[in-house]
Amino acid sequence: MKLMSTPKGDGFHLPAEFESKSEGFMIWPQRPDNWRDGGKPVQKVFVELASVLVKYQPMTVLVNESQYKNARSMLPSKIRVLEMSNNDAFVKDTGPLYLINENKDIRCMDFNFNAWGGLLDGLYFPWDKDNEITRKLADLYNQDIYKSDFTLEGCSIVTDGQGTLITTEEVVLSEGRNKGITKLEAENIMKKFLGVEKVIWLPEGFFMDEAGGDVDNVVNFIKPGEVVLSWTEDTTDPQYKISQKAFDILSKAKDAQGRKFIIHKMLLPEKKVVLSKEQANGVDPINGMLPRVEGQRLTATYVNYITLNEVIIIPEFNDVNDQKAKE
Amino acid sequence: MKLMSTPKGDGFHLPAEFESKSEGFMIWPQRPDNWRDGGKPVQKVFVELASVLVKYQPMTVLVNESQYKNARSMLPSKIRVLEMSNNDAFVKDTGPLYLINENKDIRCMDFNFNAWGGLLDGLYFPWDKDNEITRKLADLYNQDIYKSDFTLEGCSIVTDGQGTLITTEEVVLSEGRNKGITKLEAENIMKKFLGVEKVIWLPEGFFMDEAGGDVDNVVNFIKPGEVVLSWTEDTTDPQYKISQKAFDILSKAKDAQGRKFIIHKMLLPEKKVVLSKEQANGVDPINGMLPRVEGQRLTATYVNYITLNEVIIIPEFNDVNDQKAKE
Numbered sequence: 001m002k003l004m005s006t007p008k009g010d011g012f013h014l015p016a017e018f019e020s021k022s023e024g025f026m027i028w029p030q031r032p033d034n035w036r037d038g039g040k041p042v043q044k045v046f047v048e049l050a051s052v053l054v055k056y057q058p059m060t061v062l063v064n065e066s067q068y069k070n071a072r073s074m075l076p077s078k079i080r081v082l083e084m085s086n087n088d089a090f091v092k093d094t095g096p097l098y099l100i101n102e103n104k105d106i107r108c109m110d111f112n113f114n115a116w117g118g119l120l121d122g123l124y125f126p127w128d129k130d131n132e133i134t135r136k137l138a139d140l141y142n143q144d145i146y147k148s149d150f151t152l153e154g155c156s157i158v159t160d161g162q163g164t165l166i167t168t169e170e171v172v173l174s175e176g177r178n179k180g181i182t183k184l185e186a187e188n189i190m191k192k193f194l195g196v197e198k199v200i201w202l203p204e205g206f207f208m209d210e211a212g213g214d215v216d217n218v219v220n221f222i223k224p225g226e227v228v229l230s231w232t233e234d235t236t237d238p239q240y241k242i243s244q245k246a247f248d249i250l251s252k253a254k255d256a257q258g259r260k261f262i263i264h265k266m267l268l269p270e271k272k273v274v275l276s277k278e279q280a281n282g283v284d285p286i287n288g289m290l291p292r293v294e295g296q297r298l299t300a301t302y303v304n305y306i307t308l309n310e311v312i313i314i315p316e317f318n319d320v321n322d323q324k325a326k327e
Numbered sequence: 328m329k330l331m332s333t334p335k336g337d338g339f340h341l342p343a344e345f346e347s348k349s350e351g352f353m354i355w356p357q358r359p360d361n362w363r364d365g366g367k368p369v370q371k372v373f374v375e376l377a378s379v380l381v382k383y384q385p386m387t388v389l390v391n392e393s394q395y396k397n398a399r400s401m402l403p404s405k406i407r408v409l410e411m412s413n414n415d416a417f418v419k420d421t422g423p424l425y426l427i428n429e430n431k432d433i434r435c436m437d438f439n440f441n442a443w444g445g446l447l448d449g450l451y452f453p454w455d456k457d458n459e460i461t462r463k464l465a466d467l468y469n470q471d472i473y474k475s476d477f478t479l480e481g482c483s484i485v486t487d488g489q490g491t492l493i494t495t496e497e498v499v500l501s502e503g504r505n506k507g508i509t510k511l512e513a514e515n516i517m518k519k520f521l522g523v524e525k526v527i528w529l530p531e532g533f534f535m536d537e538a539g540g541d542v543d544n545v546v547n548f549i550k551p552g553e554v555v556l557s558w559t560e561d562t563t564d565p566q567y568k569i570s571q572k573a574f575d576i577l578s579k580a581k582d583a584q585g586r587k588f589i590i591h592k593m594l595l596p597e598k599k600v601v602l603s604k605e606q607a608n609g610v611d612p613i614n615g616m617l618p619r620v621e622g623q624r625l626t627a628t629y630v631n632y633i634t635l636n637e638v639i640i641i642p643e644f645n646d647v648n649d650q651k652a653k654e
Contacts, residue, residue, distance in 0.1 A: 001404045058469075065392065065412040068459070072466075077328040080466050084410055085392040132395070139399075139407050142385075 001144050003107070006192045012099040012107050013195025016161030016221055018307045024053050025137065028063035028071045029089035034124070036282025046089075047074050049313075054079050056308045062086060062133070084136055085129040087115070093153035093211075094130040096137050096145075099195065108145045109193055110134040111152040116211040117176025118151075123210065123290065150189045151177035155214040157190070160224040163197035163256030165190060170204045170213030198256040202246045206230065207239040209299050210290055218246055220303045222264070225255060230301045231265035239268065266303050269319035273300035328471050330434070333519045339426040339434050340522025343488030343548050345634045351380050352464065355390035355398045356416035361451070363609025373416075374401050376640075381406050383635045389413060389460070411463055412456040414442070420480035420538075421457040423464055423472070426522065435465040435472040436520055438479040443538040444503025445478075450537065450617065477516045478504035482541040484517070487551040490524035490583030492517060497531045497540030525583040529573045533557065534566040536626050537617055545573055547630045549591070552582060557628045558592035566595065593630050596646035600627035 007013065029046060030039040046061075053059050054076070062084035063071040072081045086094070093116075096108035113131045115122035138145040156171045172178060172186050187199045205213035218230050227250065231243050250261050277294040285292065302325035306313040316322045334340065356373060357366040373388075380386050381403070389411035390398040399408045413421070420443075423435035440458045442449035465472040483498045499505060499513050514526045532540035545557050554577065558570050570592075577588050604621040612619065629652035633640040643649045 065456075068412075068463075072462075078469075080469055082409075082466065083412060083463060085395075129392075135399075136395075136410060139409065142405075142407055 003144050003146050005146075007099050007107065007109060007146055008192050008195045010107075011101045011195075012105075013101075013163075014097055014109070014157075014159050014161070014165070015100050016159055016224070018221065018223060019161055020309050021057065023058040023060065024308075025091050025095055026050055026053075026059065026061045027084075027086050027089040027091045027094070027133075028061055028067055030064065030067050031088055031124070033284040033286045034088055036279050041282075042089075043070075043074060050079050051076055052313060053306070053308070056310055062091065082140075084133060086133060087124060087127050087130040090130075090153075090155075091133070092216075093155050094133045095154070096134045096143075097154055097194065099146075106141075106143055108134060108138040108143050110138070110145050110147045111193070112149050113153060114151055114177065116153065117174060120176035121174075121212065122176060146193060148189060148193050150186070150193070152190070153211070153214070155211060155216045157194070158215055158219060158221055159194070159196060160221045160255060162224045164200065164224075165194060165196040165198070166200045166202065166215055166219055166221075166227075166250075168202045168205045168213045168215050168218070171211070171215065174212055176212070196256070200249065200253050200255075202249055204242050204245070206299050206301060207237075207242055208297050217299050217301050217304050218243070219250070220305070224257070225259040226262040226264070228264045228266045228303045230268060230303050232268045237268075237272075266301070267321045267324060268302075269300050269317040270321050271317075271319055273298045273317055330471050330473050332473075334426050334434065334436060334473055334522045335519050337434075338428045338522075339432075340428075340490075341424055341436070341484075341486050341488070341492075342427050343486055343551070345548065345550060346488050347636050348384065350385040350387065351635075352418050352422055353377055353380075353386065353388045354411075354413050354416040354418045354421070354460075355388055355394055357391065357394050358415055358451070360611040360613045361415055363606050368609075369416075370397075370401060374403075377406050378403055379640060380633070380635070383637050389418065409467075411460065413460060414451060414454050414457040417457075417480075417482075418460070419543075420482050421460045422481070423461045423470075424481060424521065426473075433468075433470055435461055435470050437461040437465070437472050437474045438520070439476050440480060441478055441504065443480065444501060447503035448501075448539065449503060473520060475516060475520050477513070477520070479517070480538070480541070482538060482543045484521070485542055485546060485548055486521070486523060487548045487582060489551045490522075491527065491551075492521060492523040492525070493527045493529065493542055493546055493548075493554075493577075495529045495532045495540045495542050495545070498538070498542065501539055503539070523583070527576065527580050527582075529576055531569050531572070533626050533628060534564075534569055535624050544626050544628045544631050545569070546577070547632070551584070552586040553589040553591070555591045555593045555630045557595060557630050559595050564595075564599075593628070594648045594651060595629075596627050596644040597648050598644075598646055600625045600644055 029035050029042045032038045035042045050059050060080040062082055064085055065083055068083055094113050099107045099109055115124050115127035157165055157167045159165045190199055205215055206217035209217055220228050232240050250263055275296040280292045280294050283292045300317055356362045356369045359365045362369045377386050387407040389409055391412055392410055395410055421440050426434045426436055442451050442454035484492050484494045486492045532542055533544035536544055547555050559567050577590055602623040607619045607621050610619045627644055
C-alpha cells in the first residue's frame with residue numbers, strides 16, 4: 001500500500017549496508033549500448049557473481065521477458081529468476097531503499113529515478129521501466145511504500161544506520177536530477193524520507209563516475225563512526241584532490257551521534273583501469289551520451305564492495321593493491 | 328529445481344479443488360481477439376472477481392508489461408500485481424498443477440500447454456508465454472517442478488484428491504494435443520505425474536466448449552464420492568445426450584477407493600446463454616479460428632464454480648435456475 005505519511009513520522013529509517021539482510025536482488029544486464037558484445041560477457045560475470053552471493057543469502061535475478069529463457073538457463077536453479085521489465089541492470093539505484101523500524105518491520109522508499117540525469121544528462125532514454133521497479137518489488141512481498149518526487153539513487157548515499165548520511169553535492173544537487181533545489185531543502189527531504197538526522201556533504205563523487213557523482217565509489221561505512229575512503233597518493237591523478245577534500249570534510253565532521261570518524265584510506269588500484277580498444281568497440285554507439293573510447297579511465301575502487309551477513313565481496317583488479325584492500 | 332523423478336514415485340499427488348488452499352492467482356485479460364472491446368469490460372469483471380476472492384485468501388494478478396500500470400491502478404492495493412508475460416488469461420490451464428505429499432509439501436506439475444490444440448485447432452498462436460507460466464510461478468516460491476511433454480490443462484481434469492481423476496476423451500486424446508496416444512498411455516502418464524490411481528473417462532465435455540472438451544464445465548467433485556453434473560431435461564439441447572452419457576458412466580463407475588458416486592444433477596440455466604450482436608462485434612476477428620457470431624451458444628453452467636476455504640463463488644445468469652444452483 002502507498003502510504004501518505006512519512007518514514008520519519010512512522011519511526012522508519014534507512015539501515016546501514018553492514019546490518020543484517022535476508023536476501024539479494026540483481027537485474028540481468030542486456031542492453032548493447034551499455035554492455036559490450038551484446039551483454040554476453042557481463043552476463044557470464046553476473047552469473048558468476050550471483051552464484052557466489054547465493055552461497056550466503058537467497059538471490060533473485062530480475063529479467064526482461066526477452067532475456068528470460070537465456071537468464072533462466074544460464075543461472076543455477078537455486079537462484080530465483082523473476083520477470084520484471086527494466087531499462088538496465090542497476091538495482092541498487094532503481095530498486096527500493098528498504099527502511100526498517102525498531103521491530104525490524106520493512107517498508108520501501110521510492111524516490112524518482114531518471115537514469116542519473118533525465119533529459120539533461122541521463123545515461124539513456126526511456127527509463128520508465130526502471131522507475132517502476134521499486135513499486136514492483138514492494139508488491140512482491142506486499143510491502144508498504146513511501147513515494148517522493150525527489151530524484152535519488154541508492155548509490156548516491158551511504159549511512160551508518162544511526163542517523164548519519166553521507167552524499168555528494170555533485171549528485172544530489174545536479175541539474176538533471178533536482179534542478180534548483182537547495183542543500184537545505186534536499187537535506188530536509190532525506191531526513192523526512194530516510195529517517196536520518198545529519199547529512200554530510202562531499203562536493204564530488206569519484207572522478208569520471210558516469211553516474212555523475214555517486215558517493216559509494218568514494219566512501220563506505222565499515223561500522224558506525226568508521227569509514228573507508230578511496231585514496232591515492234598520486235598527485236597527478238584527478239581523483240587526488242577529490243579524495244583530499246573528502247578526507248578534510250570527514251576529518252572535521254561529527255556524525256549524528258556526535259562521534260568523530262575513524263577514516264581508513266583505501267588505495268585505488270595502482271595501475272589505472274582503462275577501457276581497451278576491444279571493449280570500447282564492443283559497445284553500440286547508439287546511446288551517444290557517453291564517451292566509449294580506448295584508454296578512457298574507468299571507475300575502479302575497492303570501497304564499493306558488497307557486505308553480506310557473513311562475508312564481504314570485494315573486487316580484484318589484478319593489481320598490487322588488491323592484497324592491501326583485502327587486508 | 329526441475330526434478331527428473333516422478334510425483335508418484337516421490338509420494339506426491341494432485342489434491343482436490345475442495346481441499347484447503349493458501350492463495351490464488353489470476354491473469355489480467357487483454358487480448359482483443361478473445362475479449363470484446365479491447366478487454367475493457369472483462370478487466371472490470373476481473374477486478375470485481377479478484378476483489379471478492381481477496382476477502383478470503385491472498386490474491387496475485389499476473390500481468391503483461393504493457394498492461395501493468397493499468398492493472399495496478401484498477402486493482403485494489405491489497406491485491407498483489409506481478410509482471411508475468413502471458414498470451415491469455417487462463418491461469419487454471421497455464422499455471423502449475425500443485426501437487427502435495429503427506430506433509431503438505433508443495434511441488435509443481437508442468438504439462439505442455441499449446442492453446443488447447445496447437446497448430447491444428449488451438450485458439451491462438453503463439454502460446455509460448457503461456458507455456459512458461461508454470462515454470463515462472465514455481466520459481467516465485469522456489470518450488471520444485473516436474474515436467475512432462477504430455478499436453479494437459481487444469482480444466483481438463485477433476486480429482487477427488489483420493490486417487491480418482493475424471494477427464495474426457497475429447498480433450499485428452501484430441502489430435503491437436505496428444506496425437507496418436509492411446510487411452511492406456513494417457514492414463515499411465517496421468518497416474519505417474521498426478522499421483523492418481525483410477526481414471527474415469529467421459530466421452531465429451533460441454534457442448535461447444537471452445538477449449539474442446541474440458542471436463543470442468545460438466546462435472547465437479549463436492550467431496551470424495553460425490554459429484555455435481557451439468558444437466559438438462561431439454562431433449563432438444565445438444566448437451567442433453569452428453570450429460571446423459573456422463574451420468575450413465577458415472578452411475579456405473581467406482582472411484583479409486585471402490586465407492587459408487589452420489590451424483591447431483593445441476594440444471595443448466597433454463598434460458599440458453601448466447602452471444603449478443605454487440606458482444607460478437609466487439610471481438611477482433613484477427614484470430615479467425617472461432618465463430619464469433621450473434622446468437623452463438625456460450626458455455627454457461629453452474630458446476631464450474633470456485634471453491635475457497637470458506638466459501639464457494641458461483642456464477643449467476645439472471646436465470647430461474649440461479650437459485651436452485653445456489654441451494
